[in-house]
Amino acid sequence: MARINPGFTKALKRFGAFDVNACYNCGNCTAVCSLSDENNSFPRKMVRLSVLGLEGELKNSLEPWLCYYCGECSTTCPRQAEPGELMMSLRRWLTAQYDWTGLSGLFYRSLTAVITAFILLATGVLWFASAQNFNPDRLLHTGHYFEMLAIAGVFVFILLPNIIRMWMLTVYSRHEKIPVKKYFKTFGELFVHMFTQKRTLGCDKSKTRWTEHLILVFSYLSLLFTTVFLDWFGTNSKSIIALGYIESAAIFIVTILFIVARMKKSTEVSKHSHPSDWMFVVWLSLLGATAFVVRLFIDLDMLENNIWIYIVHLIILVQWALIIVPFGKWTHFLYRSFAMWFLKVAE
Amino acid sequence: MKQDQSKKSDNIQQAKTSVSPVREDSKVAYKKRIGVYVCHCGGNISDYVDVEKVRQVVENEEGVFLAKTTMFACADSNQKEMVEDIVTQKLDGVVVASCSPKLHLLTFRAVTERAGLNKYNYVHANIREQVSWAHSDNKQGATEKAIRIVRSAIAKVRRSQALEPIKVEAVRTVAVIGAGVAGMKAAVKLAKSGVLVYLIEREFFVGGRVAQWDNLCISDETGKELITRLYDDILSHKNITLFTGAEVVEKSGSIGNFSLKVKITPRYIRMQCNKGELQKAIDVCPVEVPDKFNFNITKRKAIYHNYPGEYPQLPAIDIENCTRCGECEKVCSSIDFNQKPEYLDIRAGSILLATGFDPYEPKKGEFGYGEIDNVVTLPQFKRIVHYCNGDKLQFKGRNIHNIAYIYCVGSRQVNGENKYCSRYCCTSNIYTAIDAKKRFKDINNFHFNRGIRTYGKQEILYDESSRLGDIYLQSFEDNPPEVKVVDGKTVVSINDILTQDKKLEVEADLVVLVTGMVPRKDNSIGNLLKVPRGRDKFFNEIHMKLRPVETVIDGITIAGAGQGPKNIVESMTSALAAATKSFTIVASGELALEPTIAKVSKDDCEWCGKCDDACPYDAFTPKEIDGKTVAVVNKSVCKGCGMCLPVCPSNAIQLTGLSDDEVESMIDALMEN
Numbered sequence A: 001m002a003r004i005n006p007g008f009t010k011a012l013k014r015f016g017a018f019d020v021n022a023c024y025n026c027g028n029c030t031a032v033c034s035l036s037d038e039n040n041s042f043p044r045k046m047v048r049l050s051v052l053g054l055e056g057e058l059k060n061s062l063e064p065w066l067c068y069y070c071g072e073c074s075t076t077c078p079r080q081a082e083p084g085e086l087m088m089s090l091r092r093w094l095t096a097q098y099d100w101t102g103l104s105g106l107f108y109r110s111l112t113a114v115i116t117a118f119i120l121l122a123t124g125v126l127w128f129a130s131a132q133n134f135n136p137d138r139l140l141h142t143g144h145y146f147e148m149l150a151i152a153g154v155f156v157f158i159l160l161p162n163i164i165r166m167w168m169l170t171v172y173s174r175h176e177k178i179p180v181k182k183y184f185k186t187f188g189e190l191f192v193h194m195f196t197q198k199r200t201l202g203c204d205k206s207k208t209r210w211t212e213h214l215i216l217v218f219s220y221l222s223l224l225f226t227t228v229f230l231d232w233f234g235t236n237s238k239s240i241i242a243l244g245y246i247e248s249a250a251i252f253i254v255t256i257l258f259i260v261a262r263m264k265k266s267t268e269v270s271k272h273s274h275p276s277d278w279m280f281v282v283w284l285s286l287l288g289a290t291a292f293v294v295r296l297f298i299d300l301d302m303l304e305n306n307i308w309i310y311i312v313h314l315i316i317l318v319q320w321a322l323i324i325v326p327f328g329k330w331t332h333f334l335y336r337s338f339a340m341w342f343l344k345v346a347e
Numbered sequence B: 001m002k003q004d005q006s007k008k009s010d011n012i013q014q015a016k017t018s019v020s021p022v023r024e025d026s027k028v029a030y031k032k033r034i035g036v037y038v039c040h041c042g043g044n045i046s047d048y049v050d051v052e053k054v055r056q057v058v059e060n061e062e063g064v065f066l067a068k069t070t071m072f073a074c075a076d077s078n079q080k081e082m083v084e085d086i087v088t089q090k091l092d093g094v095v096v097a098s099c100s101p102k103l104h105l106l107t108f109r110a111v112t113e114r115a116g117l118n119k120y121n122y123v124h125a126n127i128r129e130q131v132s133w134a135h136s137d138n139k140q141g142a143t144e145k146a147i148r149i150v151r152s153a154i155a156k157v158r159r160s161q162a163l164e165p166i167k168v169e170a171v172r173t174v175a176v177i178g179a180g181v182a183g184m185k186a187a188v189k190l191a192k193s194g195v196l197v198y199l200i201e202r203e204f205f206v207g208g209r210v211a212q213w214d215n216l217c218i219s220d221e222t223g224k225e226l227i228t229r230l231y232d233d234i235l236s237h238k239n240i241t242l243f244t245g246a247e248v249v250e251k252s253g254s255i256g257n258f259s260l261k262v263k264i265t266p267r268y269i270r271m272q273c274n275k276g277e278l279q280k281a282i283d284v285c286p287v288e289v290p291d292k293f294n295f296n297i298t299k300r301k302a303i304y305h306n307y308p309g310e311y312p313q314l315p316a317i318d319i320e321n322c323t324r325c326g327e328c329e330k331v332c333s334s335i336d337f338n339q340k341p342e343y344l345d346i347r348a349g350s351i352l353l354a355t356g357f358d359p360y361e362p363k364k365g366e367f368g369y370g371e372i373d374n375v376v377t378l379p380q381f382k383r384i385v386h387y388c389n390g391d392k393l394q395f396k397g398r399n400i401h402n403i404a405y406i407y408c409v410g411s412r413q414v415n416g417e418n419k420y421c422s423r424y425c426c427t428s429n430i431y432t433a434i435d436a437k438k439r440f441k442d443i444n445n446f447h448f449n450r451g452i453r454t455y456g457k458q459e460i461l462y463d464e465s466s467r468l469g470d471i472y473l474q475s476f477e478d479n480p481p482e483v484k485v486v487d488g489k490t491v492v493s494i495n496d497i498l499t500q501d502k503k504l505e506v507e508a509d510l511v512v513l514v515t516g517m518v519p520r521k522d523n524s525i526g527n528l529l530k531v532p533r534g535r536d537k538f539f540n541e542i543h544m545k546l547r548p549v550e551t552v553i554d555g556i557t558i559a560g561a562g563q564g565p566k567n568i569v570e571s572m573t574s575a576l577a578a579a580t581k582s583f584t585i586v587a588s589g590e591l592a593l594e595p596t597i598a599k600v601s602k603d604d605c606e607w608c609g610k611c612d613d614a615c616p617y618d619a620f621t622p623k624e625i626d627g628k629t630v631a632v633v634n635k636s637v638c639k640g641c642g643m644c645l646p647v648c649p650s651n652a653i654q655l656t657g658l659s660d661d662e663v664e665s666m667i668d669a670l671m672e673n
């Protein structure tokens, strides 16, 4: 027996704007969705649970992660209930539910909170830089260590506990004991989906979005590797330097394409932009651009006199690593891949 | 397929060439000159019946002057030819052997009339439905049967007589019973058309149910505004006489001339009254009874208004509950307990019945009704919403936030008798739910329905309500929602088919049973007028599509929700239709009725009353004629159904147009070898 909570959709509106109450349960959205199947039926079911405000059910659902937002459902919906945008909003909402710190929810709901956090971090970096007398070597050195530390810290203290919480909600509480063997057997799913996002292929008519995503994921992860482990900013190896240029340029170009699409609102997926969507693409773009310029300045021997460019890069990096990665849209990439794995585990 | 077509073209050839030569000898020998037309029906008949053979055989029948086959008897060209034949050949009897008389009897009667021949000299023989279609497996047998059927039609037409319609006087007055919106609208329409109207309302105030609803969908005026407009129209017409507190208690006569006895219950208040004193009288009246007008959620005095400003604007004393304590008389000089019920005799050419409906009254315990104190009906809810001021919705002193509406209560019953959908309730309920949500703070609406039927334009209300966040939960009829009290709270639960049958529940501050419409509990008027009721127990029309406002009782029309669930728009439409129909009955002051009715031979009749018992229309009355009691037929009531014929022991009754002689000759012709 579940109690209905009609206030939920109002609360959900802060995670994205849409008129989900308009839904009259025709089921067109589910019918047209190429990713929905008998066992995991969406988006109508998710629309219904949201309208009824059955938060418990929603928290236990993996379905929102199975949607890659082609937007067919929203185009088809005769009531303009925007089921696609609902799925997106539910992903944001779920992120907030998984996050033990509660900061995800805060940042999604309040733009002021995000801006305040960004300003605080920027001030921190500036303060640190001035404490180091704007010495390029020292700054580059700390920047490098910060990256390593941030990756490890964010993963151990935020992402890992959150994934465990996700697992508790979606697998542990919902299914009989699952043998450990099954987790190992299906483990491959996690990586396949994380690196290839192959499900998008089942949903988009054109392969463009999938290709763009693939380039972005690979460029991003390899740039991370290049800077952290191959010490791009410190190395003399020509090939590593070239690699870094290619990666950062690719990130910049693909994200610019995304930004233009969002500005033009040309596709369903780019029609509705929550602040967190803007932040994600813009910061990633800036990250690629500033990294490129920093290395360029190093190669042209201009960094000594233009250390400000590195400080800008560092500010963006810190904001990215401490806010967007652990609490923002970046986590979708992670949860989505885990959801695919969990789904296989629970099958 | 191909074969069929070639056969058809053969038939056409035949049809063109097979005009029989006129036989000089037959013209003189018989009194009637009969024309027979045998139809191919484009193969429908001629594929199985040898129509040419039929023609050849019947051509030799006594009295047949000409016999033809035709491809399509109903075609314009053939009709023209028939007219020409009748005129030039001086035919005085015509038979067409073709399809069912249901299809074309009237067509060919009209043909004979156009040719100046009385239409009762036309006889129809059905050789399609009764022959070719029924015996497609036996062509020879079919042809033989067709010959017999045509012969029997010829036998009848030989004896046919010209008949003239029966003329009766029609009183140019219509009695409209019930002054709800339907009755009022019909009265205005009739008065405008120029006939006199008696508008007879049982209550002391006009407007019927609509007076009770205040805000109305789908146009946003209140019930009071609608009634004010109709009432103003009524007052402005000298042709309308309105009776309130009036009831028809006796009826006699028939179409064109009904006599009604109307009982008028007094208000016990003088017409010329002092308004201020009357208010005082209401204030001092010590008797308090549940107010029916507000569906018993409030109380009223024995001297009462329904609402301030109702029509007519004069309170009344409810004498059944009045204790005659005399308090009111002390403060008000207009009270008059000496008024007596009056009886009026009125005459009307037609009666228009618009007595409306009752809201369904749930049984005790039906969804907690009568047992749980916050379970109410939709009519009650409308009154609650109406009487709440400010921004809080309250009932029995408690604030209402969560409202659960349970749909189809008393309608679409699986086990009960009311199988029909009440039509108005989905719309009206959603409208009221939106109204409540907009006017009061923090209202959550939960609609427990069985599929929403806000048909037509009314769909926009459903759209609006869901966009406002109303929640719709749905179940099938075999698994209705449940209302229970849990820890002092009223909880409504449902297995929601829109959420995979999941059991969901709502803690409701108020449960509204969306009750349907039922026929008026008191059917005394229906019984008195003998208006039949349908399976749904509402008054029944003759034919839903073709004669939607007429009843089998000639002269009585029906309108409004008394005929079945209707909203105001539909009630108005039917009122206008019924008014038009009643108008056509009385308009010319004279009625032409079918002459094919029963005739009693006063020599043979020994009044035993058996015919009276058998007649479904009450057409017989005993009458003294020449010192002898005999049965007399009321010509305007008899429909010529023939029920009386076989029961008459002295065979004193004949049906005009279907006399024993005619029928026997037909049977003989059928049997003849």
Ligand SMILES: Cc1cc2nc3c(=O)[nH]c(=O)nc-3n(C[C@H](O)[C@H](O)[C@H](O)COP(=O)(O)OP(=O)(O)OC[C@H]3O[C@@H](n4cnc5c(N)ncnc54)[C@H](O)[C@@H]3O)c2cc1C
Pocket (backbone or CB within 6 Å): B177, B178, B179, B180, B181, B182, B183, B200, B201, B202, B203, B206, B207, B208, B209, B210, B213, B215, B216, B217, B218, B246, B247, B248, B354, B355, B356, B357, B359, B378, B379, B382, B424, B428, B431, B520, B525, B559, B560, B561, B562, B566, B567, B568, B569, B571
């Ligand atoms: C809760 C509720 C809400 C509704 N809301 C809407 C709405 O918002 N919009 C809409 O379009 N429709 C609405 N309707 C429908 C509307 O009430 C009907 O369509 C309308 O009342 C039908 O009018 P009527 O004249 O046929 O019948 P009634 O209104 O029932 O009037 C019949 C009249 O006949 C009188 N009468 C009965 N018997 C006799 C007798 N023997 N002799 C003399 N007089 C007699 C009665 O006293 C009454 O005055 C609603 C109905 C309900 C129940």
Ligand code: SF4
Pocket (backbone or CB within 6 Å): A022, A023, A024, A025, A026, A027, A028, A029, A030, A043, A044, A047, A073, A076, A077, A078, A079, A080, A081, A082, A083
């Ligand atoms: S298509 Fe729109 S209205 Fe239909 S079920 Fe999906 S969300 Fe609801």
Ligand code: SF4
Pocket (backbone or CB within 6 Å): B407, B408, B409, B411, B412, B420, B421, B422, B423, B424, B425, B426, B427, B451, B452, B453, B514, B516
């Ligand atoms: S109108 Fe709606 S509530 Fe009324 S009986 Fe029909 S379906 Fe049920």
